[in-house]
Amino acid sequence: MGGITTDIKLIDEKGLRLDGRRPDELRPLKIEAGVLRRADGSAYVEWGENKVLAAVYGPRECHPRHRQNPARAIVQCNYNMASFSVSDRKRPGPDRRSQEISKIISEALEHVVFTHLFPRTSIDVYIEVLQANAGTRCAGLTAASVALADAGVPMKDLIASCAAGKVADTIILDLRKEEDNFGQADVPLGIVPRTGEIVLLQMDGDLTVEEFNTALTMATDACYRIYETQKDALRQKYCVSKDDIAGDIEEAAENIEESKKENELEQQDDVPDDQEGGQ
Numbered sequence: 320m321g322g323i324t325t326d327i328k329l330i331d332e333k334g335l336r337l338d339g340r341r342p343d344e345l346r347p348l349k350i351e352a353g354v355l356r357r358a359d360g361s362a363y364v365e366w367g368e369n370k371v372l373a374a375v376y377g378p379r380e381c382h383p384r385h386r387q388n389p390a391r392a393i394v395q396c397n398y399n400m401a402s403f404s405v406s407d408r409k410r411p412g413p414d415r416r417s418q419e420i421s422k423i424i425s426e427a428l429e430h431v432v433f434t435h436l437f438p439r440t441s442i443d444v445y446i447e448v449l450q451a452n453a454g455t456r457c458a459g460l461t462a463a464s465v466a467l468a469d470a471g472v473p474m475k476d477l478i479a480s481c482a483a484g485k486v487a488d489t490i491i492l493d494l495r496k497e498e499d500n501f502g503q504a505d506v507p508l509g510i511v512p513r514t515g516e517i518v519l520l521q522m523d524g525d526l527t528v529e530e531f532n533t534a535l536t537m538a539t540d541a542c543y544r545i546y547e548t549q550k551d552a553l554r555q556k557y558c559v560s561k562d563d564i565a566g567d568i569e570e571a572a573e574n575i576e577e578s579k580k581e582n583e584l585e586q587q588d589d590v591p592d593d594q595e596g597g598q
């Protein structure tokens with residue numbers, strides 16, 4: 320970022336990018352909620368060539384105990400990039416980058432979770448990057464908030480996240496790897512769509528104030544689109560159509576009919592003898 324030069328043409332004569340996208344276009348995004356059986360909540364995100372899994376456990380007793388907060392829950396995020404997630408095998412285990420990303424995602428999530436409801440507990444969020452192509456912190460945060468909702472953790476809203484940046488003097492949305500490596504700036508953003516609060520904002524590279532504002536507006540607009548996909552994923556898992564429960568409705572109707580008949584028979588049996596057959 321910022322300084323590494325390349326012969327690759329990041330924006331062509333038509334103003335299109337390496338993968339044919341317009342500057343303000345997102346990569347294709349797919350989100351699925353509740354993909355893991357053993358976790359309390361989970362989500363899977365495919366975003367361009369990024370593949371990210373998020374799993375949530377808790378609220379549960381906080382370990383190590385000295386990290387417990389008597390007034391509220393803590394959100395502990397663990398972001399990990401699999402060795403096979405990038406073309407050169409990544410050295411397994413935590414490094415400075417994964418610690419930084421885990422920290423910023425924990426802090427962002429603590430803004431939306433009603434932590435005061437669960438004193439002394441921990442809400443553990445695991446983010447596993449299975450395939451990476453830049454923007455994994457945004458994909459991880461987007462997945463994590465859907466996984467938290469899937470776990471039934473009370474929150475004021477989801478968090479939607481997306482980066483904008485600058486390549487070949489053009490402000491662009493949702494940078495892929497080459498744009499991240501050889502571009503001039505990268506600005507990952509995370510917002511709480513219902514309130515418009517910013518819960519994640521970083522910047523790598525150089526932008527003028529005007530360029531920064533354009534990038535921020537572009538990323539914010541994208542976050543609202545991502546928010547719709549997040550809500551769709553949750554609806555997909557939790558909404559039932561009338562057709563899905565047609566069998567149950569029929570059974571319930573039969574039960575009602577049966578108990579109605581039983582009631583009628585009981586009422587007939589209850590009629591006193593002197594009232595039977597008229598007077």
Ligand code: ADP
Pocket residue numbers: 405406407408409410416451452453454455456457496499
């Ligand atoms: P983000 O994934 O949030 O954009 P970075 O800007 O730090 O975070 O990384 C950009 C991309 O660089 C990653 O998505 C990944 O494709 C690649 N990358 C990061 N760390 C490594 C690494 N240790 N080895 C190989 N590629 C890496």
